[in-house]
Amino acid sequence: MTEPVQATPTPIEALADKGPLEPPRSQWKDVWDQFRKHKGAMFGGGFLLFITLAVVVGPWIWQVDAQKLDIRNKDMRPIWNALWDSTAKVGWNRPFGTDQLGRDQLAQILQGGRTSMAVGWAAMILSLLSGTTVGVLAGFVKKADGILMRLTDLFLSLPILPLLLVAVTLFRQPLREAFGPEGGMFVLIVGIIAVTSWMPTARIVRGDILALKEREFIVAARAIGTTPFRIVQRHLLPNVLSPIMVSATLGLATAIITESALSFLGVGFPSDFPTWGKMLADAVQRMQQFPERVILPGIAISLTVLSVNYLGDGLRDALDPRIRGR
Numbered sequence: 001m002t003e004p005v006q007a008t009p010t011p012i013e014a015l016a017d018k019g020p021l022e023p024p025r026s027q028w029k030d031v032w033d034q035f036r037k038h039k040g041a042m043f044g045g046g047f048l049l050f051i052t053l054a055v056v057v058g059p060w061i062w063q064v065d066a067q068k069l070d071i072r073n074k075d076m077r078p079i080w081n082a083l084w085d086s087t088a089k090v091g092w093n094r095p096f097g098t099d100q101l102g103r104d105q106l107a108q109i110l111q112g113g114r115t116s117m118a119v120g121w122a123a124m125i126l127s128l129l130s131g132t133t134v135g136v137l138a139g140f141v142k143k144a145d146g147i148l149m150r151l152t153d154l155f156l157s158l159p160i161l162p163l164l165l166v167a168v169t170l171f172r173q174p175l176r177e178a179f180g181p182e183g184g185m186f187v188l189i190v191g192i193i194a195v196t197s198w199m200p201t202a203r204i205v206r207g208d209i210l211a212l213k214e215r216e217f218i219v220a221a222r223a224i225g226t227t228p229f230r231i232v233q234r235h236l237l238p239n240v241l242s243p244i245m246v247s248a249t250l251g252l253a254t255a256i257i258t259e260s261a262l263s264f265l266g267v268g269f270p271s272d273f274p275t276w277g278k279m280l281a282d283a284v285q286r287m288q289q290f291p292e293r294v295i296l297p298g299i300a301i302s303l304t305v306l307s308v309n310y311l312g313d314g315l316r317d318a319l320d321p322r323i324r325g326r
Contacts, residue, residue, distance in 0.1 A: 034318040041314020044307035051304055055113035066111040066274045070102030078105075078292050099282060099293060103274075109296060112274040116256055116301075119189055123255035126194035128201060128248050135205025135240075136232055140213060149206070152199045160196050164258070167192050168267045185269045189262060193255045201247040208240045242319035249312030253305040260301055276301050 035041055059066075076098040096105035138148040168188060175184035212218060213236065221231050262268040263277030271278070276297040283293035 031318045035314050038310075038314035038317055040310035041318075044310030044312075044314065047303060047307040048311060051113065051300070051307075052117060055110055055117055058110040059107070059114065062106060062110060064104045064107040066103060066107035067272055068103065070098065070104075072102065073098055074100055074102040075290070077290075081292075096296060097290075097292065100286065105279075105293070105296065108274040108279055109276070109300060112276045112279055112297065113300060113304075115186075115269065115273070115275045116259055116277070117304075119186065119193070119259045120252045120255040122186075122190045123193035123197070123259075124248055124251040126190065127198040127251050127255075128244065130194065131198035131201025131247065132205055132237075132244060134198065134202040136209055136236065138202065139206040139209025140228070140232060140236065145206075148202070152202050155196070156199050158196070161261075163196060164192050164262060165265075165267060168262070172267075181270045182273055185273075189259055189268060193258050197251055197254055197258075201244070201251070204243045204247060205240055208243060209236055212236055212239055242316060245319060246312045246316045249308050249315060253308040253312075256301065256305060256308075 073094065076094050078097045079092060079095045081097075094104055094106070096109065098104055099108075134148050134152065138145045138152075171188055172185070175188050178184060179187055218231060218235055221235055226234075259268065259275065260277030260280070263275045264281045266281060268277060269275055279297040280294060283290065283297075287294045
């Protein structure tokens with residue numbers, strides 16, 4: 001008995017779906033898959049999250065006043081000094097020791113880290129907004145390109161450190177009277193860092209906008225009558241997200257280093273207000289007798305900046321579709 005001959009499917013039947021289609025893969029899932037393969041970025045993100053939680057939550061757990069003077073317990077060594085020096089003056093209730101005025105070092109690192117991180121985040125956000133705005137306007141509005149880029153070149157040609165010192169000298173006293181000693185210096189330092197660090201972001205964003213605005217999808221959006229604001233919001237900004245995120249991480253590291261340098265030079269926050277840079281400045285004179293006073297804030301600054309740089313590298317690789325597709 002012969003088997004029945006199966007009918008040959010028509011071209012339409014051959015192209016028809018045989019079952020339900022799988023949902024499209026999320027772009028952010030691809031970004032995360034690429035990001036977690038970068039070991040340095042995972043370390044950087046983890047340490048940045050750890051140090052942020054430590055400086056935010058730490059003072060609530062370790063409830064010791066960082067500015068309290070305790071002369072009787074001054075110059076105490078960290079608890080690990082007892083491992084190799086049995087004669088070291090160690091206080092088990094002061095695990096990181098005390099300085100020459102009896103102030104608790106652990107409390108100062110936590111409080112100083114809160115100040116340094118707050119300055120870094122605030123200055124980074126302001127400089128990022130300023131640089132992105134200037135870059136988008138310069139790249140999208142042809143008439144504004146020349147003026148804005150010459151302004152950017154002018155700021156890039158200014159010596160940053162002398163400019164910072166002059167600005168602090170001129171505006172420190174008025175802002176202190178308006179916002180108080182700590183609040184005034186916070187506003188001043190954040191404003192100075194933001195004003196002097198937006199230029200790289202502006203140049204990067206402008207270059208990407210110039211390349212994108214001549215692409216086919218932008219021409220099509222203009223052809224159907226899309227407003228310029230909508231084109232920028234819907235099409236241009238999402239496509240320049242990668243360089244913006246990388247600039248954000250580098251801006252955070254730059255802001256932390258700049259604030260530490262100003263505090264180290266003695267032109268930052270008041271002398272009794274703890275920051276990582278101020279701790280370094282106070283420890284320099286006796287760093288041979290008490291090296292841990294330089295090492296502890298130095299390690300905090302170095303690891304925080306290093307983690308931010310690694311995080312920026314990982315975000316750059318994950319957000320770049322050419323690298324993500326490898």
